Amino acid sequence: MINKIKQKPELKGYLALVLHAHLPYIRHFDRDDYMEERWFYEAMTETYLPLIEAFDRLIDDKVDFRITISMTPTLLALCTDPLMQERYMNHLHKLIELADKETVRLAKDKQLLPLARMYAERFRKLQQIFMGCGRNIVNKFRYYQEQGFVEILTSAATHGFLPLMKTEEAIRAQIAAAVDDYVRHFGRKPKGIWLPECGYTLGVDRILKQLGIDFFIADTTAVTYATPYPNRELYAPLMTPYGVSAFPRDPESSRQVWSSQDGYPGDFNYREYYRDIGWDLGWNDLKEWEHIRPYVLPTHERVNTGIKYYRITGKGSHREPYNPEWAREKAAEHAGNFMWGREKQAEHWQRHLDRRPIIVSPYDAELFGHWWYEGPIFIEMLCRKIFFDQDQIKMITPSEYLKEYPVADTGMLNESSWGRNSSAEVWLQGNNDWIYRHLHEAEKRMIRLATDNEHLESTAHMSAAQLKRALNQAARELMLAQSSDWAFIMDSQTVVDYACRRTKDHLGCFRRLCDMIEARQIDEPFLSELEEKDNLLPDIDYRHYVSIYRRSPVAIIPDVAQFEQILKDTRDKPNLFMLAWEYPPKYIGGLSRAVAALSEALAAQGEIVHVITSSHYGAPYFEKLNGVYVHRLPVLTSGDTDFFHWTFEMNLAMVDHLLAWKEGGGRIDLLHAHDWMVYHAAREIKLSFGIPLVCTIHATEWGRNQGNLYTDLQKKIHHLEWRLTYDSEKVFVCSEYMRNEVQTIFQLPPDKVHVFPNAIDLALPPGQFSPSSRRDWAADNEKIVFYVGRLVYEKGVQVLIDAMPFILSQVPGTRLIIAGSGPMEQELRAKAYHLGDRVTFAGFIVDATKRRLFEAADVCVFPSLYEPFGIVALEAMKHRRPVVVTDTGGLADIVQHGVDGYKALPGHAQSLAWHVSDILLQPQLGSRFADAAYRKLQEHYDGQRIAKNMKVVYDRLTYAQPSLTIAY
Template sequence: MAKGFFALVLHAHLPYVRHPEREKYLEENWFFEALTETYIPLVKVIDNMLNDGVDFRITISLSPPLISMMADDLLKERYLKHLDRLIELAGKETARTRGTEFENPASMYFNRFHEIRDVFVNRYRCNLLHAFRKHRDSGKVELITSGATHGYFPLMKNREAIKAQVTVAVDLFTRHFGSPPRGMWLPECGYTEGVDEILKANGIQFFFTDTHGIMFATPSPVHGVFAPLYTSAGVAAFGRDLETSKQVWDMHSGYPGDYNYREFYRDIGYDLDLDYISPYIGENSIRIDTGMKYYRITGKTDRKQVYDPGIADERAAEHAGNFLYNRGKQVEYLAACMDRPPLVVSTYDAELFGHWWYEGPQWIDYLLRKMHYDQENVKTITPWEYLNQYPVNQVSSLPMTSWGHRGYSEMWLDPANDWIYRHLHKAEERMVEMAQAYPAAEGFQQRVLKQMARELLLAQSSDWAFIMKMGTSVEYAEKRTKDHIARFNRLYWGIKNNDLDEDEVKTLEITDNIFPDLDYTVYRSDKSNVLPMPRKGEGQGIRNHTVLMLSWEYPPKTVGGLARHVYDLSRALAAQGEEVHVVTCHVPGAKPYELLDGVHVYRVHPVHMETHGFLDWVERLNMAMIDCAHNLLKSHHFDLIHAHDWLVAQAGKVLKESYRVPLVSTIHATEFGRNRGIHNETQRHINQIEWGLTFESWKVICCSRYMAREIAQVFQLPADKIRIIANGVEVKNVIPRVVDPGFRSKYALPFEKIVYFVGRLVPEKGVQVLIQAVPQIIKKFPNVKFVISGKGSYQEELYKLAEQLGVNHKVYFTGFADDDTRNMLFACSDLAVFPSLYEPFGIVALEAMATRVPVIVSETGGLSEVVEHGVDGLKVYPDDVNSLASAVLRILSEPGLAEKLSHSGWEKVNSVYNWGFIAAETIKVYREVVTEAGSVGFASGQ
């Protein structure tokens, strides 16, 4: 068995260079050289290993510009001409050098160029993407993507610009390879806060960062770079291993600097007579590399010795063996320190292999074969495979990093290139503006907007800033940047002033033709300050009040029962004539604005900067909510604000005072109740926020008499300020849409009963009491399974408890259950148990009753008010194992009782706890508040 894993990752990228306006263009040679020296040799290596049955893994990121150039017919045609010129030159050189010391390398190039042509033309019909797709389908090669034009994310001003780079890249990859990528190479490994959420929204499961991106994470990584970290969005980050990087990457101490390898900086394009070589170099006899180099590195001397391909090949094999030996020692050492096999991630620019290090593809071939044939300690793997084998990893917050000089943004923000950003940032803003203004453009207008997006993307390529900093092809890089910005601005003002013509746009479409299927609406903003503002009255019916509702969660973001409450209440209010605008937190994949069942929903993103904990994040969420509300208040008159729980307290209070709009709050639970007291500074801080919210509120709504007593006591509220309105349940939302006959068999045998719990796995929900009762229950009633759905901070302790009690074969943890899964589990359960230690209301008990499942609840909080003991359910003492075990056994053993309780529970839900009644009671509170506010002169300042 392998002691550790090795992930070889190659990043394949070139800037998009295509110039149809001229027959030959010098910079197109970048692509042609890369095909000849790197990509086709790499394809050959992989083909040969597949043919020989070698078991290997390699991860290759193909950037969208490179994919687009490989697919471009014009560039294919030009590459063939380039290749034929090389073959012609190599033929002449073979004749010229015959009988000299250069005959051997000249013959090597002649044979090599013919092999390259054979692979390109005969094997793959000029389509290398077919080769990479074949490799991907073999299961040995993981293909991933990169940013649409390799734009550097940390220096982009707008979130939408990053989103466009990711979304366009994923779409292009999917079009060419048939399915989306699972991973992404962040351009220049540039990571900044919020990028992970955009990746997650686009289905990306993992990405790579430089070493310090992992090592400086918070909290610090337990396993260093030898295991991935999850970000808060659930995307895995893999860090580069420094040791393997230095061995291969370093041109002096690394393998490529060996004196027997080919010298990169001596080319016959410079060495031979101009008259002889001029047909094979640049226009106007500009000397450029031909790719034919006859010398080896030799040493730090100008007197170079002739290159010997045979000796170089031997050195490549030796270096592969040395690399493998070092990896064996490395993983052996690391394995002793870790709870899993270590993962060594080696990330490189693909063009290092072949272009810069001519023998690089041979080295890869030898290395992967040796790993397969010569040892068993180190096994190759892809990041995706590692995540599947070891899905549980540490969660940390990653800092802003790159793999550029000194590890941050110095390479792309320098006096040589900093002038570009004011233009790029302005273009970003204008593109977002246009996407907002024209959400459904058609015809010529749509073509213009798509071309604007192409020009912006092309201007953002990190290559231009890099070239300016390095001082190489500066004139070309500056020209490309200026040209794309100028074209973008011309189109922007043209569409604003309606002075564009067909021929002008068509010329740009031919010149900059990347991303033919680009959807410009990817730039539509998900930030609060540019959300669409519906006009007052838009929706259904005559409105009684216009309500601004604040909630930190709202479907599809569902953490607890609060999201479901606000969702059902807002819809029920809208159905009774209220105009409801809900401002909530964004969720990846959801629209920033939607009109859902008459409810206006705005999803805002916390301010784009690094946070230092949950409370800091809450503050930024409130700032985003306030920002959104400011914009809404420009076009709407709100009668009142309705804030749900402490997480939106700051926004509610600020908006109340700024616009003199009366505030109503609903307290769903208190920090005092959740923790059965206040025990630390964080709890004291939250308790103070809750008190401030109730103090500033005109009326405070709670869901039960129990909660009314609690908030009156904890916050010293007068009785006339508190209103009790129960929670409700929408029966149709808990009835399974599809009944799968085989669904139940996943959890229990046909003769076994199912006892079900669903909720957050936290101590106050009392799941530990249920698990502790299992041994007593199965002793008397063995044919039963306990199914537990949910996740939370206490889940690991619950897993351990089941194992310690020897009942883990009877307890099935499903993890988080979506609505459909939950509904089907309710439908096939024989009993639902909710043994809470603290529960303000317990809407989940109503949901169980709505599905005709008998329920057992703790006699605590609102649960004791929902269930009438012996009539529509059973109640047990909180935190009492014996009481709970007896109640479960009673229902399992008495089918008649179970039927009676389930029928009575169903009738209660449909008569007492329906959302129409609850909405009507809430509207009464709204009327009361608006009337009282008006009577004391609390006039609106809107």
């Protein structure tokens, strides 16, 4: 008989348990009788110290657990403040004293006496844990992180609800201050952040990326309603266009814990939160009142003491004593049920994904222990069961998951929160909407003061150090007023007077400080008192509020000194101005990369090149980038507007900016307009100042629509293209195909049109590709066919999908990866549905992901029906990947059939399939094509060569070197 060896079950997926630890800044330095300050004592006693106790037991028993905890700067400030540490120590002394008195009071009560003794022992144990941490629990959590058991996230500085802030500067200041504070406490920068209330709004990801944040926790709806819909749904992070990963909340595991109807904390065996002796004793018994009176507030307001004797029992008035053993057994049972649910989820989603799923279960930390007394026991039991009792799921932190799977779908997240209706409703409704006009005005005033005082060394009337203190304290007061907790309390109608008073007090202090700063007369005693009273964020820097859009003679150039330096650097040579509606990092089509490659190549030859373009999240309004002066203009739109009308408003912004440049003393010697979108600005500046104009026609509306112009919009665009070519001295195109097209449809004389192929930078950035990372998309024995581009009809992706069954019949282990977004996406997804996991829609991808996909691909396919040039084909050649293109437009010029690639018949699925399959079946052929194509790039598409030829035309128009000839 053969003994069968039991196989170890395959790991199916991961669980990320995320605890959000937060308290508002409830330190009151002058008094210790605020009820709200007790929130801190209760959280310490019932949540944070019990979690430390549980973590220490797990470590002692060699349980390899992973938990993610966000610790807000306000909580860190409370935990590390000596005053709060001393007050909490006194609070523990009083709890022990009260518990001891309870054992005397209940000496004859056989049911409750064991519970009183339990509390007396429990409070002493917590006191021992607190002293063992040196009264500073933050150091303990830092130790857990350094040992790899815990990952600590940051949050906004005062937990301000970011979507309702008016300015980018205010959002950035909240996050930047939090990052600085995190470094101070934990000795490293945070990798992740808990956005307050999971509140996400467009552009936050750009700020996170700038500050080095890799990921954040998002509400379910942020990803469920993302665009495009994510392939991996809620069970893998979704990367935003700025390269920050959003980990969505899993609704199933959340419901099991949060639900007020059937969530675990409502079990009848657990301790009843609402029956506390601070409220139960002394209503009709003077002796009982004297017993409890020293342990409520000095004002005799009743509060929770933390001593509760009853279990939940049921919904009626009947109550039974709490039984700790029953509760512990139930916590273990619920931990097992929770683990089983995650196993089933992981098993299901592993069959549908190309990677192990991650189930993200985020909760308020205070739920565990404070609201659900047995919560820390549940967490400890869950960690033990996952480690000892099964092998199908494993606990993980978000950073560990990103390290294992660095590549993700990319999409635009939905604006959302984890509040009511997944919106901002909790923080913006009738009870609290009055605060925002004051907060928004304060934001603008803080930005103005920070910008005006960015360089304090120039201050002559008073101490720069004192002024800096006042500015920093003003920033603290504004941030404290912005705390989301105040609006939340106003919505929940709990301690509303306190929340209103805190908002008004901080705004009042802020305004008084601003008045002092503007008058240059600081009230030193008042400032010192405020610094003692509101002493959080000791490293705060008011300069986080410096305007990202400083006003100057040229509107967007940061300051006068810089503007004058730019004028000095550019006054002695001709200034070329490129006008383009998109420019990196804004990528909509291929125009952005083409303009950037040309501009940088010209700059490398010593030309002074300016690019005038539209603003983009994450990019500065002005910078000198790779030798090019880049001016990114905000476009003010009047409400909802379509793209055609938006371009007109963009042209107005361009005209205003160029006029300001001229009026400020700047040179404009030549205009180069890229496509019809910038026609109005180019024509206006040309005629106003007599400046020569050239244009590049990258594509035509006539060509995109196969010569059929049906709609008014198509006719308007066609007319603008004609006018642009008419008003330009020279017209540039990227291929012979396009030369024939524009000469024919616009009736241009041959000597007016010049062919300049789009350039490509042959230098590759440092690569992170390894053979193992190819497995993010395909198994080792599978082939990858890669397409990247817009998902529009003329790109022919529908033909490639039609070709897949033929390709699979020849090469069964083939995967098609389609990267990009566009109006045809849903139609293409439906068309590919029957192919199952053989087709993957990667969505919009960032450059790093695109580079790795190029390197992983066995063949790159560009099946366009209309393509003026096809720069993505050059990108594939640059990465030494074999290409299959269609025999149309500029693609036909790029590829020599059978020498450096294949050209299939346009719109012919079987022709495309044969050529793709041939390369997949003959890897050596593909390598030969790729090598030949790379040599062609070096010879014909080098940016420096193209820029040199284009400069000859430029110089003739600016009369710099009229005798030079172009070397085609």
